Amino acid sequence: MPPAVRFGVNYTPSEGWFHHWLDFDLDSVRADLDSIAALGLDHVRVFPLWPYFQPNRALIRPRAVEQLVALADAAAERGLDVNVDGLQGHLSSFDFLPAWTQTWHRRNLFTDPDVLDGQAAYLRTLAAALADRPNFIGMTLGNEINQFSAGPHPDPDRATPEQVDAWLERMLAACEEGAPGRLHLHAEYDATWYQPDQPFTPAQAARRGTVTAVHSWVFNGTAQRYGRTSVPTEHHAAYLVELSKAWAEEPHRPVWLQEVGAPAPLIPAEHAAAFTEATIAHALDCPDLWGITWWCSHDVSRDLADFPELEYSLGLLTNDRRPKDTAEALAAAARSGVPRPAPRTTALTVPADPALRAALAPGGYVYEAFFRLTADGARPTTVLDVRADDEHHLRARGITEVVTAEQVLPAPRPGTLA
Template sequence: MRFGVNYTPSVGWFHSWLDFSASDTARDLEAIASLGADHVRVFPLWPVVQPNRTLIRQQALDDVARVVDIAASFGLDVTVDALQGHLSSFDFLPSWLDSWHRRNMFTDPDVVASTAAYVRALAAAVADRPNLLGITIGNEVNQFAHAPHPSPHAITAEQGHTWAAAMVAAARSGLASAGREAPLGSGAAAASGNGSRSGPLVTVAQYDAAWYDDAQPFGPEHAADHGDATVTHSWVFNGAAAVHGALGAGSVRHGEYLLQLAAAWNHDAARPNWLQEVGAPTNVVPLADAPAFTEQTIRHALDVQHLLGVTWWCSHDVSRSLADFPELEYDLGLLTNEGRVKPTGERFRAMAREFGGSDRPARTAPHVGLVLDDVRPDGTPAPGVRAECAPGGRFAAAWLALAEQHGVGPRVVLRSRLADTELLAARGVTSTMDVPADTDAAHTPISVAHPATMP
């Protein structure tokens, strides 16, 4: 079981990549390690590393590798994100992809080839580090593909599959340059829970419109079909807290629910599921409730089968000296900007000490699987499926009722896969049930939050 933290540098935020400081980084990572974390997720800014389509800066790659080395000195493994992309309401697209040079980032052949070259180079730069946990293609890159982004790069779902496959292949190619697909037998690969591949994980991360917004071209299949684990980002400002309250079951179980929902699309029952981002956003979770929210969210998530780990957002608060962030960003850290451990940090540390690295099995969920009607009776795709899964939706309400009844959330089963008895058996599903006819939506399904408010 993995406990990690998304690393937000205390000095200069992610702009610190412009003038990297090893001493500042060491101080931050030492503080993170003191919280009981075993890994960090780091975010080099895409325009800093690849300021021109045909220029990948070696110094920037060296800085990323140095962070991985510093983390190792404090016993931390590292997963490196490539395409930032988008962070905490700010977009970081390189200038060769915007304004006068705007081209579709997902479909233009030159752009895709150059982006893949960057992903490959970044993976190769850290591939030989023994504490490399993995490469994530980018931070919620799907937010660029559709509204509410103010200028989306429109694509189809199939084009999204083509792009994701190309990026995953690029990352794997970079890792292979150091032979990291060979069995390691210990360390990051052994702890990853990744039974299908050895070596560092390659993953694709999306914000939750992939599961809740039927118009978003990147969907659940993109999460389950690409990379080595299914990644979820759980934020209760997406409507969950508005419907259920900060400490209501639908809020503190949201991470658990999203993990179970995403796992329904996995073709391999043993595929790892990773809660890669989750936090206590103060715009909907009062500060006094944040420690309890942190503990309950983690405890519920631990009941999901094949959980690779929980990676909390984030390490440090954003400094008040930096302007124009959404207010919640200044208080999301487990540590203050000065490095003091906050009540949420103390609670995270308690959870890491209790469960980190343990072989504690998930509590047995009800053997019944709750059926999600992803297809009509004639087998054609059903409309509005993702909206029904969103906070306040009818399916979400039915899942939550069962979770509260049994104390642990049920697995989710797609109607299109009911005939796959081997997969159901491997998932521990011995019977299935439909959403009860008398189930009412807890609320009119709420549109997912604007990405500008999301980490």
């Protein structure tokens, strides 16, 4: 764990979005990083687009790798550390997969031996290129790559949990081979926690890699069901942080809130700063929080077509690099020096069986019970039902009380919690 919670941002270039890799302009990148550093943040998460960097399975473009290193060095000059996502993968509703995995060369991303060889070589190459940079945090395997493994993706690459586990092990090992001792992790969107047929499981999220990553988006049914100022909406990020701890084998495994943002129109622009402040404050009340990395740095330019409407306005800064009130909310938190919180002593039991994950999702009985406890001021965490009587485990986590959803909500009425 770092001595203090890290504050950073997912870097979305102000010119050309992630297509900027096709026309890489280091001066533009420097100006973007200046506007990020001015907020007092300490790190950026950056996104090479996989098909631009590895257009052929046997070709990892040296020039593209050099540009990534140049971006990392420019960040270092501004006091910013860098985490690099490798397999992009999926960003803002668009899929970016190399041609050697698609159509006439259609091969499964998680099980095909040739694809795995190519992915491992790519991740190892990026990690090795940055291994000697002091400001290199480490690699994230990809951005929400679990969305490729099941519905609602229109053309999923099906895999079993066992195959996904083998994929994670090999890809994380490739990152470690390239940059030994760095913080290497994987990150999925919340279907890992909520969707029963997802082959990426909570146990994998909480046990594979150096830290657990969670991505919190309240357009998942939370804001629609409970309202923009409700307890579930303002505490959703904190819920995912605490939910992940149920599966962790280490009692104080760090959790990184790697993505969280204020999506319009569910969070209107005039309410975005208040939502940001509340989300950050509640996340900071979670012990073992590694950091908060807001999505995202800069708005998507209106000159670019076909993005979902909400994607155009998620930036802390406008497309011309002017900070919004959400930027000040994050900057204020970064300046605050908030002390580490006390342990959460009340634990809600959650089912260990991944087939029961719907109970953890918006409207589910675990979800409802957690936020009833939260509304009552209990500061809950979670524990697996199979560990609820494990005194050693509970003591190591500082848990003194274990409750079930039935005890909290003897007659639950989904959708009514405010």
